Structures are given as C-alpha cells and as structure tokens.
Amino acid sequence: xxxxxxxxxxxxxxxxxxxxxxxxxxxxxxxxxxxxxxxxxxxxxxxxxxxxxxxxxxxxxxxxxxxxxxxxxxxxxxxxxxxxxxxxxxxxxxxxxxxxxxxxxxxxxxxxxxxxxxxxxxxxxxxxxxxxxxxxxxxxxxxxxxxxxxxxxxxxxxxxxxxxxxxxxxxxxxxxxxxxxxxxxxxxxxxxxxxxxxxxxxxxxxxxxxxxxxxxxxxxxxxxxxxxxxxxxxxxxxxxxxxxxxxxxxxxxxxxxxxxxxxxxxxxxxxxxxxxxxxxxxxxxxxxxxxxxxxxxxxxxxxxxxxxxxxxxxxxxxxxxxxxxxxxxxxxxxxxxxxxxxxxxx
Amino acid sequence: xxxxxxxxxxxxxxxxxxxxxxxxxxxxxxxxxxxxxxxxxxxxxxxxxxxxxxxxxxxxxxxxxxxxxxxxxxxxxxxxxxxxxxxxxxxxxxxxxxxxxxxxxxxxxxxxxxxxxxxxxxxxxxxxxxxxxxxxxxxxxxxxxxxxxxxxxxxxxxxxxxxxxxxxxxxxxxxxxxxxxxxxxxxxxxxxxxxxxxxxxxxxxxxxxxxxxxxxxxxxxxxxxxxxxxxxxxxxxxxxxxxxxxxxxxxxxxxxxxxxxxxxxxxxxxxxxxxxxxxxxxxxxxxxxxxxxxxxxxxxxxxxxxxxxxxxxxxxxxxxxxxxxxxxxxxxxxxxxxxxxxxxxx
Numbered sequence: 001x002x003x004x005x006x007x008x009x010x011x012x013x014x015x016x017x018x019x020x021x022x023x024x025x026x027x028x029x030x031x032x033x034x035x036x037x038x039x040x041x042x043x044x045x046x047x048x049x050x051x052x053x054x055x056x057x058x059x060x061x062x063x064x065x066x067x068x069x070x071x072x073x074x075x076x077x078x079x080x081x082x083x084x085x086x087x088x089x090x091x092x093x094x095x096x097x098x099x100x101x102x103x104x105x106x107x108x109x110x111x112x113x114x115x116x117x118x119x120x121x122x123x124x125x126x127x128x129x130x131x132x133x134x135x136x137x138x139x140x141x142x143x144x145x146x147x148x149x150x151x152x153x154x155x156x157x158x159x160x161x162x163x164x165x166x167x168x169x170x171x172x173x174x175x176x177x178x179x180x181x182x183x184x185x186x187x188x189x190x191x192x193x194x195x196x197x198x199x200x201x202x203x204x205x206x207x208x209x210x211x212x213x214x215x216x217x218x219x220x221x222x223x224x225x226x227x228x229x230x231x232x233x234x235x236x237x238x239x240x241x242x243x244x245x246x247x248x249x250x251x252x253x254x255x256x257x258x259x260x261x262x263x264x265x266x267x268x269x270x271x272x273x274x275x276x277x278x279x280x281x282x283x284x285x286x287x288x289x290x291x292x293x294x295x296x297x298x299x300x301x302x303x304x305x306x307x308x309x310x311x312x313x314x315x316x317x318x319x320x321x322x323x324x325x326x327x328x329x330x331x332x333x334x335x336x337x338x339x340x341x342x343x344x345x346x
Numbered sequence: 347x348x349x350x351x352x353x354x355x356x357x358x359x360x361x362x363x364x365x366x367x368x369x370x371x372x373x374x375x376x377x378x379x380x381x382x383x384x385x386x387x388x389x390x391x392x393x394x395x396x397x398x399x400x401x402x403x404x405x406x407x408x409x410x411x412x413x414x415x416x417x418x419x420x421x422x423x424x425x426x427x428x429x430x431x432x433x434x435x436x437x438x439x440x441x442x443x444x445x446x447x448x449x450x451x452x453x454x455x456x457x458x459x460x461x462x463x464x465x466x467x468x469x470x471x472x473x474x475x476x477x478x479x480x481x482x483x484x485x486x487x488x489x490x491x492x493x494x495x496x497x498x499x500x501x502x503x504x505x506x507x508x509x510x511x512x513x514x515x516x517x518x519x520x521x522x523x524x525x526x527x528x529x530x531x532x533x534x535x536x537x538x539x540x541x542x543x544x545x546x547x548x549x550x551x552x553x554x555x556x557x558x559x560x561x562x563x564x565x566x567x568x569x570x571x572x573x574x575x576x577x578x579x580x581x582x583x584x585x586x587x588x589x590x591x592x593x594x595x596x597x598x599x600x601x602x603x604x605x606x607x608x609x610x611x612x613x614x615x616x617x618x619x620x621x622x623x624x625x626x627x628x629x630x631x632x633x634x635x636x637x638x639x640x641x642x643x644x645x646x647x648x649x650x651x652x653x654x655x656x657x658x659x660x661x662x663x664x665x666x667x668x669x670x671x672x673x674x675x676x677x678x679x680x681x682x683x684x685x686x687x688x689x690x691x692x
Contacts, residue, residue, distance in 0.1 A: 142598055155535070155543035189501070189586040197501040197583045221587040222594035237543045238587055240535040241567040245588060248568035249595050252488055253631070257603060260627025261620045270619025274606075277613035281606025285599070 016046030018111025029314025080114030129338030143227030188218035291320030362392030364457025375660025426460030475684030483639035489573030534564035637666030
C-alpha cells in the first residue's frame with residue numbers, strides 16, 4: 001500500500017467499534033481524514049460487514065483505507081483486565097497488536113477507557129525506562145489548551161513517575177502543539193514551595209532540579225482555567241477529578257445559562273440575538289479540535305478520544321498521530337528521558 | 347448583656363479585620379444581623395477606633411454589638427503557624443481565645459485561611475475523640491448545595507479521618523441545612539467499588555459499614571455539580587482542588603460568556619434583554635446565602651467565609667452559627683461519633 005502512493009504514509013489503526021456513535025462516526029472520521037490528506041493510511045478494525053456497509057456511503061481514495069476484521073467488541077462496562085485477556089478477537093486487542101507488531105504507527109479509539117489503558121500497557125508495552133504511561137488529555141483554557149498529565153489509571157504514583165510525566169508532557173506540548181518552552185506546573189493547594197501533600201513536597205524539588213523543562217512551580221486548581229501553565233502535572237486520581245469536574249461543571253453551568261435565557265419572553269428574544277456570538281465563544285472552549293488524549297511512553301502511540309466523539313474529533317485524532325510520528329515524539333522521549341534516567345542510575 | 351435581653355443570645359465573635367473588605371463589610375454584616383434578629387450578640391474584634399468609626403455609620407440595637415480591641419492583624423500572606431504563635435494581640439487569636447474560654451459560642455472570619463485552620467486546632471482545640479477537624483464549605487449544584495468535606499489543611503489523611511468527616515458532615519447537613527437522611531458519597535475515579543486509590547479503597551468498606559449515615563457509594567467529579575450527593579467526602583488535597591476549580595472554572599466560563607455576548611451589536615442587544623433572567627439563574631448557583639465554611643469537630647464553632655465576603659455572606663454566617671448552636675451540633679458529634687469511636691476502641 002505504501003509503495004503505491006510513492007510516499008511513506010503514517011499508518012493509523014482506528015477502532016471502528018468504539019464509542020457511543022460507532023461505527024458511523026469513526027468511519028466518517030476516517031473518510032474525512034483520507035479525503036483531506038494523502039499521507040495517511042487508515043486501518044479500520046471492526047466487524048467487517050458492518051464497517052463496509054458504512055464505508056459504502058462515502059467516496060474516498062480507496063487505497064488509503066483498509067478494513068481489518070475483528071469479530072468481538074469490548075463493551076464500556078466490562079472489567080478491563082478480563083476484557084483484554086479474553087477478547088483476543090476484539091477491535092482493541094487486534095488494533096493494539098498491529099501497533100506492537102509495527103504494522104501500524106498508532107491506534108485511535110473512542111472505546112472503553114479502562115481497556116485502552118490496560119491494553120496500552122499490556123499489549124503495546126512501555127518504552128524501556130518509562131515507569132508508567134500517563135494519559136494526557138488537553139483541557140481548554142482562556143488562553144488555549146493545557147495538557148493535564150496524568151488522568152489515567154496510575155493511582156498512588158511516586159515522585160519519579162511525576163518527573164517523567166513532566167518531561168513527556170513538555171516534549172509533547174513543544175513538538176505536537178508547537179508551544180515554545182512550555183510552562184510546567186505541579187497541581188498544589190497553595191503557591192508556596194512548602195505547601196502540599198507528601199507526594200507534591202517530594203516531587204517539587206525534583207522538578208525544580210530538571211534542567212530540560214521550564215518548571216514554573218505550583219499551580220492551584222483555580223488558576224488552571226486561566227491557562228497559567230501549559231503542562232499540568234498531577235497524579236492520576238487528582239487528574240481524573242480535574243478532568244471530570246471540568247466536563248461536569250461546564251455542562252451544568254452552560255445548562256443553567258440556557259435555562260435562564262429561556263425563562264422569560266424577553267430573555268428568549270435576547271437569547272436568539274446573542275446565540276451565534278455565544279456559540280462561537282464557547283467553541284474556543286473546546287479541546288476536541290486538537291484530537292484525543294495520548295497515552296504517552298508506549299512503544300507506539302495510543303490515543304483515547306471521548307466516548308461521545310463525533311467524526312471531527314476522530315479526524316483530528318488521526319492528524320494528531322501524524323504529527324506525533326513526524327516529530328518523532330517517542331525518539332525524543334527515549335533520548336531525553338530514558339537516557340538521562342539511565343545515566344542517573346534510575 | 348445576656349440578662350438585659352431577657353433571653354439567651356448566641357454570642358458570635360466576628361473578626362472585623364479579616365478579608366478583602368475589612369472592616370467595612372464585616373461591620374455592616376454584623377449590623378444587618380443584629381437588626382434582623384434579637385437573639386444574637388456580636389462581639390466585633392479588631393482595632394477599636396477603626397471599628398467604632400465604621401459602626402458610627404449605622405443605627406442598631408447597641409446592646410447587641412460589643413467591640414473587643416485587638417491591636418494586631420494577621421495578613422493573608424503570613425505563615426500561619428508563626429502568625430498564630432506570635433501575634434497574640436491579633437483579632438484571630440483574641441477571638442478564638444474567647445471561644446475557648448466559653449465567652450463566645452462561635453468565631454467568624456474572612457481572614458487568612460491558614461491562620462484560621464491552625465488557630466482552630468491550636469487555640470479552640472478539637473473535641474476529644476475527633477482525630478482531625480475538617481473544613482467543610484458548601485458548593486452550589488443544580489439541585490441546591492452539597493457539603494464538600496474536607497477542604498482544609500489535613501493533607502495525607504487516613505481512612506478513619508474520612509469516616510469521621512462523613513459522620514460530621516451528615517450531622518451538619520441534616521441539622522443545619524435540614525436535609526433528611528443526607529446522601530453521603532466518597533469522591534472516586536469510577537463508580538465501581540474496586541476502583542480508587544489506596545485511601546479510597548480502604549475507606550469505602552468502612553463507610554459502607556456505618557449504620558448511622560446514608561452512604562450511597564462513590565461519586566465521580568463529573569456528577570458533583572449535578573447534586574448527586576449531599577455530603578461529598580474526600581481528603582483535603584482533593585477537596586481543595588475541587589473547591590478551587592469550581593471557583594476558577596465558573597468565573598472563567600461566565601467571563602467567556604459575557605465576552606461572547608458583548609462581541610457583536612446584535613449580541614449586545616440580546617445580552618441586554620437576557621441579562622435579568624440570566625442573573626437570577628446564576629444567583630441560585632451561589633452558596634454564600636448559606637454562610638461560610640464551618641471548621642467542624644472543635645470545642646466551639648469556627649466559620650471561614652470567602653476572603654472576598656461582602657456583608658450578606660457575613661450576616662448569613664452569623665445566622666449559621668445560631669442554627670449550629672440551637673441544633674447542638676457539637677453535642678450530636680460527641681454523642682454519635684466520639685462515643686461510638688470509644689466503644690470501638692478507636
């Protein structure tokens with residue numbers, strides 16, 4: 001396939017069965033991606049007849065999309081470890097194995113977070129020297145987006161993990177998002193260096209001593225939406241709370257505002273007039289234009305999109321994989337993090 | 347003073363020097379409180395000449411407000427432990443000593459959080475058997491308010507602390523807020539019982555075994571703004587992150603919406619029409635009508651209001667102290683928590 005295009009394409013396995021709108025939205029996302037760029041090869045993994053039926057609705061350069069059959073589907077509610085172990089014919093297991101076997105560069109899925117996190121570690125595997133692979137979504141801020149690292153399943157993290165998260169996050173923001181000297185901060189309950197729990201107190205001086213990152217100190221949760229840091233380091237429990245509260249509070253507040261605007265005739269007329277401008281403002285407060293959340297530190301790339309991802313988020317996640325490969329993020333992680341860890345005898 | 351009114355008044359020491367708008371707003375809050383209710387005695391503690399100058403602006407039943415001179419002021423930026431130890435003549439230290447000496451029932455301050463937390467423990471002191479006093483602010487939700495316990499300085503908490511927080515929070519919500527059988531939940535990163543970090547996994551079965559609370563299981567941060575629990579139990583680091591993100595994200599989103607509405611002429615006209623209805627909706631999303639955050643489990647009551655508290659929040663905090671005393675919250679804490687802990691040999 002690569003030969004036929006005459007150029008090296010980035011090969012992305014896309015889980016056609018994952019997420020609330022599968023297979024329709026993942027398939028549409030794949031079609032939109034290959035219609036936009038010729039340097040992409042999408043391997044749609046899922047139940048072949050279902051996927052082909054969806055694909056038949058579109059026109060696209062056919063050599064850029066391949067269908068890989070996967071009999072099984074991992075459901076969101078399934079216990080992840082069991083699902084990965086038992087459903088060898090699922091789209092997630094087959095897709096991740098293709099990344100492991102170097103048949104693909106990246107795997108994108110809107111499916112079960114737990115299964116993706118477990119599969120990333122167990123099937124794709126960590127880069128040698130990386131202690132734990134963090135899940136690092138982008139969250140919207142007043143100034144753009146920040147990388148929240150880690151929101152994954154690595155509970156009860158150690159200080160050395162957080163230092164690796166800071167370095168990987170910094171490499172990602174600099175090279176994938178193009179942020180020069182990204183400001184790295186650690187989530188804390190006060191700005192002073194002596195504040196924090198045992199983990200933060202232990203991690204703070206280690207981050208301060210890192211010469212290859214732009215560490216700006218502690219960040220209080222209040223400052224996160226203001227965009228006061230580009231890379232926000234925390235352990236996964238705290239990261240998960242931040243991410244979920246971000247989603248929940250935004251939706252509650254916007255819901256309350258809509259309700260308020262619909263409460264009187266006068267306010268309804270006002271809402272109709274203000275709505276277009278309002279929508280365009282709220283659109284900037286949406287991180288899905290950048291793709292999904294990368295699971296970093298693996299031998300390959302795994303990207304988790306929202307379960308509710310529509311085609312646009314899928315397409316953007318595919319583009320994100322191309323940048324990840326072009327910028328050789330894993331090469332930089334190996335060079336900057338693993339080799340320095342080895343030198344320090346970690 | 348009490349005799350002169352012919353009834354037993356609740357005696358509240360109010361820090362006249364604490365917060366961004368001191369002494370004006372605390373003094374106004376005190377005046378509004380005594381003008382509204384005759385069963386309150388406010389002891390305004392602060393620099394006497396400054397406080398009297400403010401008081402002179404108002405008419406109020408003079409036997410209900412007393413001024414207690416305090417030469418010193420603890421600033422927000424001062425290291426709390428040092429400040430409490432050295433500034434014996436500060437409004438916070440003098441006020442808390444009055445609670446300790448039973449000269450007052452409660453202390454209310456908009457001043458330094460750190461100093462209030464330290465002073466509460468060191469000066470007022472814990473109820474015998476209470477391991478740690480949690481700070482428990484109310485946060486607004488779609489359905490009203492929830493108690494977020496703990497947001498204080500108790501980092502690296504143990505499971506037994508969280509169990510006491512759950513019980514104290516439940517007593518508070520039932521008796522001060524009037525919520526029947528308050529739903530108690532623990533902050534977690536998934537709904538399943540096996541999810542969580544070491545602390546949550548250890549605490550979950552202990553809460554499940556408590557017969558005197560209505561434990562409903564885990565709550566994900568996404569569900570908090572929806573009002574899915576009345577008492578939200580977490581350790582202070584996580585609580586602090588939730589509280590601060592709540593404040594920061596609300597202000598960022600509302601700011602973005604205002605900006606969006608002011609971006610075109612059409613949207614400006616719309617905004618003018620929608621604003622009154624919108625304001626009344628957002629007012630329901632404001633917890634200050636219930637007062638400040640109580641520091642629970644002390645020999646007396648200490649209430650921390652926002653640093654930016656205006657008179658209304660101060661007045662509401664004074665009323666909150668009256669309910670706290672009338673409902674004998676500390677008696678209930680002693681009876682339900684301490685005695686059961688003693689029986690269990692804790």
